[in-house]
Amino acid sequence: MNREEFLASWNEKFRPQEDGAQLPPHHHHCLGCGPDNPHGHHLTVHRRGEEVHATHIFDERHVGAPGIAHGGAVATVLDDLFGYLLYLTGGPAVTRQLEVLYASPVILGTTYRLAARVLRAEGRKLYVEADMRDVEGSLVASAAALFLSVDVTHFDQGMPR
Numbered sequence: 350m351n352r353e354e355f356l357a358s359w360n361e362k363f364r365p366q367e368d369g370a371q372l373p374p375h376h377h378h379c380l381g382c383g384p385d386n387p388h389g390h391h392l393t394v395h396r397r398g399e400e401v402h403a404t405h406i407f408d409e410r411h412v413g414a415p416g417i418a419h420g421g422a423v424a425t426v427l428d429d430l431f432g433y434l435l436y437l438t439g440g441p442a443v444t445r446q447l448e449v450l451y452a453s454p455v456i457l458g459t460t461y462r463l464a465a466r467v468l469r470a471e472g473r474k475l476y477v478e479a480d481m482r483d484v485e486g487s488l489v490a491s492a493a494a495l496f497l498s499v500d501v502t503h504f505d506q507g508m509p510r
């Protein structure tokens with residue numbers, strides 16, 4: 350994706366998103382949500398009130414211990430879900446700090462439900478939290494993060510030269 354394509358998609362993604370709407374992937378190759386990334390999680394995320402929600406099943410690509418999801422894969426999904434809150438807050442930001450609590454093993458091939466929300470915003474700082482539960486509602490993981498808002502020039506650092 351070049352700079353022009355990136356900027357063109359920017360305004361479209363940050364338009365107001367209606368309650369219940371399916372939110373757009375960050376971009377097509379995003380590890381968390383890009384539909385064209387063969388290694389990715391292909392997260393599908395909806396706005397539910399002031400939260401963002403997703404349902405996810407980890408598979409063999411995400412294995413850590415046999416039959417159990419790798420902790421880094423779980424962190425990836427939680428971090429990417431946080432990235433969807435930016436569509437509600439209205440502007441780009443990036444993860445500065447991420448803390449994950451692993452309450453129970455995340456079993457491959459099993460459905461989990463995820464939800465994330467903003468706790469508070471202070472200037473450029475956005476404090477967010479998320480949880481991941483099994484279908485019975487038991488907590489398997491939770492996360493807290495600090496995102497810092499950035500302007501578009503932040504992403505120039507990764508653009509092809």
Ligand SMILES: CCCCC/C=C\C/C=C\C/C=C\C/C=C\CCCC(=O)SCCNC(=O)CCNC(=O)[C@H](O)C(C)(C)COP(=O)(O)OP(=O)(O)OC[C@H]1O[C@@H](n2cnc3c(N)ncnc32)[C@H](O)[C@@H]1OP(=O)(O)O
Nearest residue numbers: 359362375376428429432441442443444445446495497499
């Ligand atoms: C990733 C794909 C992007 C494609 C986008 C496509 C379409 C558009 C859609 C969305 C775009 C947005 C995001 C993508 C979404 C989701 C993906 C998931 C999220 C990620 O995967 S994202 C990647 C991982 N992420 C990084 O790659 C960041 C690397 N990093 C940096 O680039 C710098 O680190 C930066 C810029 C973050 C900050 O740098 P900086 O120089 O601007 O900020 P500085 O250090 O001055 O701190 C400022 C104030 O925060 C305070 N502060 C700092 N740390 C604190 C702490 N721990 N606790 C309390 N306060 C803290 C300071 O004390 C100060 O406070 P004060 O202003 O009051 O003095």
